[in-house]
Amino acid sequence: MRFVIFKTPKPKRFNYHARFYDEKKEELEKRKAELGYSSKLSRDEILRLKMSRRWKIEDDPGNKRAATLLIYFVYAVFILGTIYVVMFTPLVENFLALFGVVTK
Secondary structure, three states, X not given: OOXXXXXXXXXXXXXXXXXXXXXXXXXXXXXXXXXOOXXXXXXXXXXXXXXXXXXXXXXXXXXXXXXXXXXXHHHHHHHHHHHHHHHHOOHHHHHHHHOOOOOO
């Protein structure tokens, strides 16, 4: 016979009942609510849908591409500028001479 000081509780049961989700039906209900037809969505869901439609910033792939190209252009200018300063100006030599690494 085992001597137990503390009684360990049994694990709680998890009762999950899977339900079927029809994505096409959900989209149809949202579209009906947008157009003002009768739908099964609640008043709050319809309001939330209208707000998200009004506030939605359209994701235009052209805008993202232009922003990406601009970022690449800025990087290229920075890298080329750094190479120019290091290779063709005496700035780096003067800086190193200041610390006594390179003598003129």
